[in-house]
Amino acid sequence: MQTVFTDFDAAYWQARYATGRDGWDAHAITPPLQAYFDQLDVARQPRILIPGAGRAYEAEYLHQRGFRHVFVADIAPEALAALAQRVPDFPKEHLLLADFFGLPNDPPYDLIVEQTFFCALNPALRPAYARQCAHLLRPGGTLMGLLFDTDFGSVQEPPFGGSQEEYRAYFTPYFEFRHFETATNSLKPRQGRELFICLKKK
Numbered sequence: 001m002q003t004v005f006t007d008f009d010a011a012y013w014q015a016r017y018a019t020g021r022d023g024w025d026a027h028a029i030t031p032p033l034q035a036y037f038d039q040l041d042v043a044r045q046p047r048i049l050i051p052g053a054g055r056a057y058e059a060e061y062l063h064q065r066g067f068r069h070v071f072v073a074d075i076a077p078e079a080l081a082a083l084a085q086r087v088p089d090f091p092k093e094h095l096l097l098a099d100f101f102g103l104p105n106d107p108p109y110d111l112i113v114e115q116t117f118f119c120a121l122n123p124a125l126r127p128a129y130a131r132q133c134a135h136l137l138r139p140g141g142t143l144m145g146l147l148f149d150t151d152f153g154s155v156q157e158p159p160f161g162g163s164q165e166e167y168r169a170y171f172t173p174y175f176e177f178r179h180f181e182t183a184t185n186s187l188k189p190r191q192g193r194e195l196f197i198c199l200k201k202k
């Protein structure tokens with residue numbers, strides 16, 4: 001029998017923030033993303049999207065380092081409000097209160113950053129996630145970040161786990177794989193349980 005999940009909509013996520021059920025929140029940029037961002041060339045001013053950004057410490061980090069085309073998208077107002085409060089000069093027009101799956105690709109992005117967004121989606125949406133990332137990126141653009149490579153058991157709400165083998169199938173039609181291996185610098189509770197991915201759009 002097929003597993004049926006509830007609809008994890010804006011009200012669901014807003015309620016998780018409001019009730020403090022936000023165990024995913026690292027309260028700071030995580031080491032794998034920081035290390036990746038530190039080797040980006042700020043002079044190129046890439047157009048960067050962080051979908052399902054939550055409180056968006058990555059956007060704060062990039063903004064403070066001079067990246068001026070950073071966009072965050074989330075369906076929970078609470079998440080975007082937290083970034084706006086911490087970083088008052090973050091451009092308000094870069095705070096997208098929007099469903100990732102409906103975001104336009106004009107102009108396209110150079111880089112999409114993934115962290116605990118993929119695992120927050122109903123797993124039935126995973127093929128659509130890979131397709132939408134490819135749609136939003138320019139040819140040669142990059143999808144990078146972290147995916148849980150672990151089994152959370154038979155849960156009825158996020159996070160949902162998975163395996164490297166499963167994920168490969170979603171991304172192969174659209175991306176070339178530069179990195180797709182266990183992250184070496186994960187936060188302690190996530191060590192050995194997440195993949196560092198860096199994929200180039202074909």
Ligand SMILES: C[S@@+](CC[C@H](N)C(=O)[O-])C[C@H]1O[C@@H](n2cnc3c(N)ncnc32)[C@H](O)[C@@H]1O
Pocket residue numbers: 008013014024025026051052053054055056073074075076079098099100101115116117120121158
């Ligand atoms: C598990 S949280 C992760 C937040 C953040 N990436 C982090 O690591 O702290 C998942 C986030 O995705 C957002 N979200 C869920 N579905 C979404 C969708 N379809 N479009 C945009 N954001 C969505 C939720 O509101 C929530 O903020």
